[in-house]
Amino acid sequence: MSSPTGQDTFKGWVAHDAKTPLRYTSYTPKPFTPTDVEISISHCGICGTDIHTLRSGWGPADYPCVVGHEIIGTVTRLGSAVSSQSNPNGIRLGDRVGVGAQSDACLRADCEACADGEESYCTRMTGTYNGRYSDKSKSHGGFAEKWRGPAHFVFRIPDSLPSAEAAPLLCAGVTVFAPMRKYGVGPGKTVGIVGVGGLGHLGILFARALGADRVVAISRSSGKKADAVGGLGADGFIATGEEKGWAKKYSRSLDVILCTVSAHDMPFAQYLRLLKRDGTFVQVGAPEDALPPLMAWSLIQKGVKVTGSNIGSPGDIRAMLALAAEKRVLPWIQKRDMVDVNQALVDMHEGKARYRYVLRNVNEQAKL
Structure with a gap:
């Protein structure tokens, strides 16, 4: 949706401080660029990192913040410059895709990490949430209806992996x-x-x-x-x-x-x-x-x-998804409706998950 001023807005479960529950409200995603994609989110896993970030455990979080970096959904918008070079994962409109803990890096030839295919160690890496892109806009995650970000860090999900089980694989x-x-x-x-x-x-x-x-x-x-x-x-x-x-x-x-x-x-x-x-x-x-x-x-x-070891590179993610599909590596999960996210976070913190909670948006895509 768009605000009266024409600025894009998404809706999701937003944290405004370290102590109050997440609130379902509007927020502003990064500006859409030619190398971006937009995803309609069907599922998002809950990661321990989400809890650390929400309570500012590793340092002050950049509130307001939308966490969640084990995202599964469908590509609904593709930037004009998403080509074979900027889109090594070959994604297309309508594809079922996933996003992990990283959503950007400098990708420069003179960056040792990026040049070696180790983008997760780039000094300019941007986390999928609680980070800032090069234009200083905030990165927001998957406890939401939609996600927007660079195509380089979006991955096609093999057909044999169910969406809910695929989500925790991304982080x-x-x-x-x-x-x-x-x-x-x-x-x-x-x-x-x-x-x-x-x-x-x-x-x-x-x-x-x-x-x-x-x-x-x-x-x-x-x-x-x-x-x-x-x-x-x-x-x-x-x-x-x-x-x-x-x-x-x-x-x-x-x-x-x-x-x-x-x-x-x-x-x-x-x-x-x-x-x-x-x-x-x-x-x-x-x-x-x-x-x-x-x-x-x-x-x-x-x-x-x-x-x-810090998460994994795009190359690692592609290899991991291929192995998971071949060997049927499926995490043990419990599905929770995203509207119950606050209670799910409490249960996660108390160690009740066996062994991963996956939030699902209650719509047709969540039936995948």
Whole structure:
């Protein structure tokens, strides 16, 4: 719709501060440019990042703000300059598409990250929400009826992936897939996944899909053991808060550990004991506080690597969607109507999701 002044407006669930519920109201999207697309949103997953942002947990949010960066919908408008060069994903009007956590980057040839196909590490990257585009307009996310943004970061969804299940893949899925791809998870590798939640359960699924020899779920309690081993396909389970001497018992058993939790008091040094010589620990969970301190010998004695990973590049997303379609990697989700978003956020914060909430707009597209 347009305002009386002719300025475009969308409607969505807008946060105005860190304490009050989201309010369904109008807001102003970025100006439509020749390289943009517009999407009618059918589904949007709820990510932990949404909660951190809404409460200004990682720093002051740029209110008013519309969060949501696991977006699925239909292309309803295509910019005139969306060509094979600016549209590497080959999207067309009417396509079912998705948008993840990033909606822009400089894409310049002299940008090392963009030139290497690592747009998620561009120093000028724009998040799908709570960011600013180069023209200083705000980026707004998918808790809304529509989304508008650069075609470069919009991806066709394979026909075999249902819309609701595809939504969490755009952020949670690629966040765990990208470091596994980078650090060689596959045949011959043993992998540990710390945390069995929105990210962690997808970590188990993708490690299996990539063909890892052994996948071990790691959690504080055994409460999710049945899900991890019986349902998701993990080969083993370590309950760090219940099993005495676990770090010694499983020492030097894993090639890669993917840590999906955001707890600032995790047993960091003990996790590193689980790594084999030259193993890799990858942090993808982002706590609001600092990580625990670490003694140098935890790194030196086995030559282990401690690193992090930030979402995933467009190339990672395309590869992830292709693998998910081929291997039927489908997150465990619970559908919630978008009109109930405030209660869904409360339930998400309280850890009730098993293992991802997906909001759906109540219209014909939400039946996809």
